[in-house]
Amino acid sequence: MKTIRTCITLLAITFAGFTTAQAQDPLPSWNEGAAKQAVTAFVAKITKEGSPDFVPPAERIATFDNDGTLWSEQPLYFQLLFALDRVKALAPKHPEWKDKEPFASLLKGDVKGALAGGEKAILEIIAVTHSGMSTEEFEQIVKDWIATAKHPKTGRLLTEMVYQPMVELLAYLRANGFKTFIVSGGGIEFMRPWTEKVYGIPPEQVVGSSGKTQYEMKDGKPVLMKLPAVNFIDDKTCKPIGINEHIGRRPIAAFGNSDGDEQMLQWTGAGEGARLMMLVHHDDAAREFDYGAKSSIGTFSDALMAEAKEKKWTVISMKDDWKTIFPPKQ
Amino acid sequence: MKTIRTCITLLAITFAGFTTAQAQDPLPSWNEGAAKQAVTAFVAKITKEGSPDFVPPAERIATFDNDGTLWSEQPLYFQLLFALDRVKALAPKHPEWKDKEPFASLLKGDVKGALAGGEKAILEIIAVTHSGMSTEEFEQIVKDWIATAKHPKTGRLLTEMVYQPMVELLAYLRANGFKTFIVSGGGIEFMRPWTEKVYGIPPEQVVGSSGKTQYEMKDGKPVLMKLPAVNFIDDKTCKPIGINEHIGRRPIAAFGNSDGDEQMLQWTGAGEGARLMMLVHHDDAAREFDYGAKSSIGTFSDALMAEAKEKKWTVISMKDDWKTIFPPKQ
Numbered sequence: 319m320k321t322i323r324t325c326i327t328l329l330a331i332t333f334a335g336f337t338t339a340q341a342q343d344p345l346p347s348w349n350e351g352a353a354k355q356a357v358t359a360f361v362a363k364i365t366k367e368g369s370p371d372f373v374p375p376a377e378r379i380a381t382f383d384n385d386g387t388l389w390s391e392q393p394l395y396f397q398l399l400f401a402l403d404r405v406k407a408l409a410p411k412h413p414e415w416k417d418k419e420p421f422a423s424l425l426k427g428d429v430k431g432a433l434a435g436g437e438k439a440i441l442e443i444i445a446v447t448h449s450g451m452s453t454e455e456f457e458q459i460v461k462d463w464i465a466t467a468k469h470p471k472t473g474r475l476l477t478e479m480v481y482q483p484m485v486e487l488l489a490y491l492r493a494n495g496f497k498t499f500i501v502s503g504g505g506i507e508f509m510r511p512w513t514e515k516v517y518g519i520p521p522e523q524v525v526g527s528s529g530k531t532q533y534e535m536k537d538g539k540p541v542l543m544k545l546p547a548v549n550f551i552d553d554k555t556c557k558p559i560g561i562n563e564h565i566g567r568r569p570i571a572a573f574g575n576s577d578g579d580e581q582m583l584q585w586t587g588a589g590e591g592a593r594l595m596m597l598v599h600h601d602d603a604a605r606e607f608d609y610g611a612k613s614s615i616g617t618f619s620d621a622l623m624a625e626a627k628e629k630k631w632t633v634i635s636m637k638d639d640w641k642t643i644f645p646p647k648q
Numbered sequence: 649m650k651t652i653r654t655c656i657t658l659l660a661i662t663f664a665g666f667t668t669a670q671a672q673d674p675l676p677s678w679n680e681g682a683a684k685q686a687v688t689a690f691v692a693k694i695t696k697e698g699s700p701d702f703v704p705p706a707e708r709i710a711t712f713d714n715d716g717t718l719w720s721e722q723p724l725y726f727q728l729l730f731a732l733d734r735v736k737a738l739a740p741k742h743p744e745w746k747d748k749e750p751f752a753s754l755l756k757g758d759v760k761g762a763l764a765g766g767e768k769a770i771l772e773i774i775a776v777t778h779s780g781m782s783t784e785e786f787e788q789i790v791k792d793w794i795a796t797a798k799h800p801k802t803g804r805l806l807t808e809m810v811y812q813p814m815v816e817l818l819a820y821l822r823a824n825g826f827k828t829f830i831v832s833g834g835g836i837e838f839m840r841p842w843t844e845k846v847y848g849i850p851p852e853q854v855v856g857s858s859g860k861t862q863y864e865m866k867d868g869k870p871v872l873m874k875l876p877a878v879n880f881i882d883d884k885t886c887k888p889i890g891i892n893e894h895i896g897r898r899p900i901a902a903f904g905n906s907d908g909d910e911q912m913l914q915w916t917g918a919g920e921g922a923r924l925m926m927l928v929h930h931d932d933a934a935r936e937f938d939y940g941a942k943s944s945i946g947t948f949s950d951a952l953m954a955e956a957k958e959k960k961w962t963v964i965s966m967k968d969d970w971k972t973i974f975p976p977k978q
Contacts, residue, residue, distance in 0.1 A: 497852070533889060556863075562872055
């Protein structure tokens with residue numbers, strides 16, 4: 319009897335799935351146009367058995383940059399917002415920061431002054447906020463922070479500053495047998511605590527920058543302590559290296575938004591068979607941000623635009639190609 | 649009509665699966681006993697919904713050492729056999745090797761003499777045989793080699809020197825919702841070309857030691873060149889580090905066979921909830937090899953045995969727990 323009930327359920331699911339698939343557009347937040355067409359045509363062709371472009375499911379690897387591709391990155395990378403909040407939280411234990419840059423400026427609320435120290439200042443801020451605890455402790459700190467952290471301009475939760483069209487794209491690719499990966503310059507341990515919930519991407523499919531860790535016994539229990547030393551910076555030419563190290567297969571589709579993604583798209587495009595390379599272009603000041611060649615965050619240089627044109631990578635105009643930018647408020 | 653046919657197929661599959669599951673032992677190469685019992689009891693308890701030990705499928709991560717755990721490692725790690733063969737293949741291009749150790753001894757067929765130089769000699773052999781080509785070229789070299797490489801003692805293909813009971817265990821865990829990973833001191837790029845075919849483990853679920861790579865343009869096409877420099881040695885305390893870096897979740901089951909796996913088992917065991925830690929013990933001179941505390945390859949020290957006893961890790965006796973060791977000849 320139990321088996322028969324299972325079968326009836328299976329039948330019901332099958333019929334329901336069939337009807338839904340016909341009725342619904344899997345990419346409702348995308349306007350009809352070249353970008354949406356590039357996605358659906360690519361998926362149709364690589365999933366069609368017997369076609370010369372068919373790709374077996376195991377090889378359907380898609381990689382996504384995170385900052386500026388899946389969620390916003392202005393006015394500052396959100397991980398930097400996290401680090402700044404952590405400096406404030408840790409300040410009572412570090413009275414010496416009152417007279418030490420970049421911390422002194424930060425604690426006075428002068429973010430611009432603090433970051434005037436450039437990469438050195440940023441690395442110092444990252445080091446003190448991303449080390450000195452176990453990986454488990456750090457995970458909990460990120461989880462607690464991301465649960466309430468809000469965007470300085472929109473006031474929305476940072477986890478609601480994700481691009482609805484890209485969330486739909488992730489789901490659409492997975493529904494078509496893809497494994498979706500994040501390949502981001504952001505910290506691997508900063509992203510993993512929330513990517514499954516927000517994007518449906520599990521920790522083992524997140525590639526990112528990392529610090530060194532050390533295996534230690536603490537009260538008889540093994541822990542991985544986070545050290546103040548860089549292990550890997552997952553950006554530019556290191557994105558293909560990170561992909562090779564973590565995934566060990568070449569993606570057939572890759573999505574980015576800045577010069578840091580150039581080599582990931584080159585690497586993806588250099589494989590044989592059908593390929594899809596796309597770049598999100600931030601040209602929508604009204605609904606998000608308008609930046610590009612001149613921005614130091616998420617630089618989309620003229621050279622990258624020229625390369626995209628030459629190599630037929632699809633540039634997504636947020637203004638023209640996306641019906642909505644962010645998910646509805648929860 | 650098509651949908652109805654699909655449903656009939658679904659019903660057929662459902663009934664077939666139901667009958668097969670009842671009729672077949674998923675671990676036929678395991679003798680009845682404590683080791684097999686430990687596996688099946690663990691799987692039963694973590695898959696039982698509503699039970700306090702239930703683990704959701706996403707968290708069912710199992711990690712396996714490779715050398716000595718999934719396939720043999722005597723009289724030499726098989727990757728070293730590969731490197732020795734490559735030295736011979738490359739020798740015509742390196743006339744200087746005739747007078748240079750460890751190559752001179754190797755080319756005279758004196759493996760023992762060549763390896764007398766210890767770790768330095770081994771690293772030199774690995775460097776010249778595992779770098780200087782692109783990752784794609786290396787993959788092809790490994791594929792060509794493994795297709796015909798045979799074991800020096802048994803004469804069987806190296807891909808047939810895998811442990812049939814462990815191959816069954818991998819399949820059994822996957823059938824119960826597990827993701828199975830290799831976490832090996834062996835080279836990640838040496839294993840990936842064949843682990844999917846031999847173990848059903850895809851490249852993205854292989855963690856191992858690696859050399860550094862560099863992104864370069866070669867004839868206008870991007871390649872990752874393999875450099876003669878160590879990137880990561882995935883052994884001992886670095887196994888938990890590799891697991892954290894690649895998987896980002898703590899395994900709930902881990903399988904090893906030597907001192908190099910101690911920390912992986914400690915790390916796995918330190919998580920909350922039900923856990924399974926097992927060590928393969930090579931005590932079967934008649935059917936495989938008998939080695940342990942005194943072997944420099946795959947050392948299973950007395951201290952590890954004592955720790956296993958204390959922490960209730962299950963030690964698998966190849967002699968007593970396994971009905972067969974290797975798969976049938978193909």
